[in-house]
Amino acid sequence: MKVFEKPQALTDAVLHYCPGCTHGIIHRLVAEALDELGVTGRAIGVAPVGCSVFAYNYFNCDMVQAAHGRAPAVATGVKRSDANNIVFTYQGDGDLAAIGTAETVHAAARGENITVIFVNNAIYGMTGGQMAPTTLPGQVTQTSPYGRDVSKVGYPVKVCEMLSEVDGAAYLERVAVNNVKNVKAAKAAIKKAFQNQIEGKGFSLIEVLSTCPTNWGKTPIDALKWLDENMLPYYPLGVYKDKTQNAE
Amino acid sequence: MSEKVLMKGNEALAEAAIMAGCKHYFGYPITPQTEVAAYMSKRLPKIEGGVFLQAESEIAAINMVIGVSSTGKRVMTSSSSPGIALKSEGLSYLAGCDLPALIVNVQRGGPGLGGIQPSQSDYFHATRGAGHGDFHMIVLAPSSVQEMVNLTFKGFDLGDKYRMPTMILADGTMGQMMEPVSLDLGEVTKYDKPWALTGTNGERKPNIVNSLFLKPEELEQFNFDRYKRYAEIEKNEVMYEEYKMEDAEYCIVAFGVAARVSQNAIDEARKNGIKVGMIRPITLWPFPKEVLNKAADKVKAFISVELSMGQMIEDVELSIRCKKPVLLCNRTGGMIPTTKNVLDSINEAVNYGGAK
Amino acid sequence: MAKVTFDESLCKGCGLCTSVCPKKIVVLKDELNAKGYHPAGITDQSACIGCAFCATMCPDCVITVEK
Numbered sequence A: 001m002k003v004f005e006k007p008q009a010l011t012d013a014v015l016h017y018c019p020g021c022t023h024g025i026i027h028r029l030v031a032e033a034l035d036e037l038g039v040t041g042r043a044i045g046v047a048p049v050g051c052s053v054f055a056y057n058y059f060n061c062d063m064v065q066a067a068h069g070r071a072p073a074v075a076t077g078v079k080r081s082d083a084n085n086i087v088f089t090y091q092g093d094g095d096l097a098a099i100g101t102a103e104t105v106h107a108a109a110r111g112e113n114i115t116v117i118f119v120n121n122a123i124y125g126m127t128g129g130q131m132a133p134t135t136l137p138g139q140v141t142q143t144s145p146y147g148r149d150v151s152k153v154g155y156p157v158k159v160c161e162m163l164s165e166v167d168g169a170a171y172l173e174r175v176a177v178n179n180v181k182n183v184k185a186a187k188a189a190i191k192k193a194f195q196n197q198i199e200g201k202g203f204s205l206i207e208v209l210s211t212c213p214t215n216w217g218k219t220p221i222d223a224l225k226w227l228d229e230n231m232l233p234y235y236p237l238g239v240y241k242d243k244t245q246n247a248e
Numbered sequence B: 001m002s003e004k005v006l007m008k009g010n011e012a013l014a015e016a017a018i019m020a021g022c023k024h025y026f027g028y029p030i031t032p033q034t035e036v037a038a039y040m041s042k043r044l045p046k047i048e049g050g051v052f053l054q055a056e057s058e059i060a061a062i063n064m065v066i067g068v069s070s071t072g073k074r075v076m077t078s079s080s081s082p083g084i085a086l087k088s089e090g091l092s093y094l095a096g097c098d099l100p101a102l103i104v105n106v107q108r109g110g111p112g113l114g115g116i117q118p119s120q121s122d123y124f125h126a127t128r129g130a131g132h133g134d135f136h137m138i139v140l141a142p143s144s145v146q147e148m149v150n151l152t153f154k155g156f157d158l159g160d161k162y163r164m165p166t167m168i169l170a171d172g173t174m175g176q177m178m179e180p181v182s183l184d185l186g187e188v189t190k191y192d193k194p195w196a197l198t199g200t201n202g203e204r205k206p207n208i209v210n211s212l213f214l215k216p217e218e219l220e221q222f223n224f225d226r227y228k229r230y231a232e233i234e235k236n237e238v239m240y241e242e243y244k245m246e247d248a249e250y251c252i253v254a255f256g257v258a259a260r261v262s263q264n265a266i267d268e269a270r271k272n273g274i275k276v277g278m279i280r281p282i283t284l285w286p287f288p289k290e291v292l293n294k295a296a297d298k299v300k301a302f303i304s305v306e307l308s309m310g311q312m313i314e315d316v317e318l319s320i321r322c323k324k325p326v327l328l329c330n331r332t333g334g335m336i337p338t339t340k341n342v343l344d345s346i347n348e349a350v351n352y353g354g355a356k
Numbered sequence C: 001m002a003k004v005t006f007d008e009s010l011c012k013g014c015g016l017c018t019s020v021c022p023k024k025i026v027v028l029k030d031e032l033n034a035k036g037y038h039p040a041g042i043t044d045q046s047a048c049i050g051c052a053f054c055a056t057m058c059p060d061c062v063i064t065v066e067k
Helices: A023-037 A051-058 A071-081 A093-099 A101-110 A159-163 A180-198 A220-234 B009-019 B034-046 B058-070 B081-086 B088-096 B123-127 B145-162 B172-176 B216-236 B257-271 B289-295 B312-320 B339-350 C016-020 C053-057
Strands: A002-004 A043-047 A062-065 A086-092 A115-120 A169-176 A203-209 A238-242 B004-008 B024-027 B051-054 B075-079 B101-107 B138-140 B165-171 B178-182 B240-243 B250-253 B276-281 B283-285 B301-306 B326-330 C003-006 C026-028 C040-042 C063-066
Touching: A023 A051, A023 A086, A023 A115, A023 A180, A043 A051, A043 A071, A051 A062, A051 A086, A062 B058, A071 A086, A071 A093, A071 A101, A071 A115, A071 B024, A071 B051, A071 B058, A086 A093, A086 A180, A093 A101, A093 A115, A101 A159, A101 A203, A101 B058, A115 A180, A159 A169, A159 A203, A159 A238, A169 A180, A169 A220, A180 A203, A180 C053, A203 A220, A220 C016, B004 B009, B009 B034, B009 B075, B009 B101, B009 B145, B009 B165, B009 B172, B009 B178, B024 B034, B024 B058, B034 B051, B058 B075, B058 B081, B058 B088, B058 B101, B075 B081, B081 B088, B081 B101, B088 B165, B101 B145, B101 B172, B123 B165, B123 B283, B138 B145, B145 B165, B145 B172, B145 B178, B145 B216, B165 B172, B250 B257, B250 B289, B250 B339, B257 B276, B257 B301, B257 B339, B276 B289, B289 B312, B301 B312, B301 B339, B312 B326, B326 B339, C003 C040, C016 C026, C016 C053, C053 C063
Parallel strands: A043 A062, A043 A086, A086 A115, A115 A203, A169 A203, B024 B051, B024 B075, B075 B101, B101 B165, B138 B165, B250 B276, B250 B301, B301 B326
Antiparallel strands: A002 C063, A169 A238, B004 B178, B138 B283, B240 B276, C003 C063, C026 C040
16 A cells, blocks of 8 residues: 555646755645645645746646735635635745735735745745845845845844734744654644635645755755754744634 | 716726626725725625725735636726836736736826826836736727726727737726716627636646746747737727818827817817818727828828827827828826817917928 | 655655665665666665655655555
């Protein structure tokens, strides 16, 4: 009996991500959740701009590609068109927490019944490693070559903490994919975020701490350690909001 | 069934959209088009499946439009000049994704925050530079409340037929004035949308709505193909109206409120024996090039009457290939040309070159 | 009896799978695949316990596990 194989909700397209990039793990977790909940056939995904723009080639469901940061607004339209659609966005940190901050916050404030997968790897990957809204203090990137100087460019945006104050948000959890235990917890969180949507419970966002070995300048295995040692202290894992328990 | 009701332009347009089968509206308040949103907020929640949503920004609104359009349903947004500028990103994506949608621009004066009085100074934006990249929108210019209704209904049809955004380019006057209108619009034509995102149900391959092509030869081919469709539109969908052109020696070109003022001026000038007529473009893209070019063989001069510093005049000159002089009669910043302004320009045309 | 198979053609040789195997039987091979990477493989199938840790960490769905 197969205990582990590629989920049906992923196409056969070969992922274009760099070796060791954990986008691939997160794609798989989303696909597993869709399959296990039996909603792939009515799922409509919204791809972002950034490394994961090609998500539209990888998920085995209808997909629309949004302008940079606008995925939550596009998802709002898709969901409002037909409430039966299971709508998700898959967005990176630049997309969701910089150019698309307004769309993110207001989709949450409206309590849009959608699922947002937010991949935070503390850097702009596609454009070659520039400072992201989530780049850590002191972190060296192409556009913070002396390290992120918070006195000049400010502090990282903590998305789950910020959205936890937004009344309309139903479920917010931060997870990571840097070891087997965390991947399993991430899977459970992502599945819950889709389950919430199926049950009409409103806006769910799962922030997934992810690696970018190429632009961090690390081997894939060292990148997992770097995430553990540097990102986890700044971005603590856990459930930041859960209104779903009380929801009818 | 041709009973007429008295309606404000913006509200008549909104009702026509509903009659065209549009059940989704996304917008953001801005003068002088806010009545469209207000009307939709009252009507749509009372219609089965109707959605009115006030977005957090113009940018969000146009992207919500993209979301609904990608599912194959009719959808619209409306705004006024500064808000339309913000929607430019989404207009380009609509075009790049081959998605239909109706966008209404009830223009006000610019640039910048400008003013809130009527204007036609977004002509360049609508016909030339609605966003980045190679694309056009179909641009319809109503000059009465009845046309606000008819062109809205038609605009949805053209958008679906050619899979592209259609813009109603109205000036503030059209939005704000009241006239009796007939809402007898006939049947809505339904178009097959096999590309729409409706969920695969596990029965077909995924549909993808996308405008990204990293291979330049692929993007080039998509643009070539899109422009073939545009050529069809230029051939089949040009709309204009002629006024007293049969014997005209001078031709006014004007749209929207400028055409109404010009019509009065033409009637006045003809009392003095000046044979002047008008060609009123109803489609600003595609522009009625052929009819203007033919008129250029007959008339002595053209006058472009505009509520801008002179934008459509470039299309007039291009259309007639500079065969005849083209004068500009314009007011801007929210000012409307008066009958006297137009009469002065007609006299200027008559005396052009010192001879009659 | 657990069985783990690797679709070597998909492997990018990142090695994440090798770092989590409790039996230390997942390794990168010396030879190159068509992509030019050293693909992951297993040294001792009989030692596999079918925990699927390797597959859990694989970003490219290279690994199938049977039990």
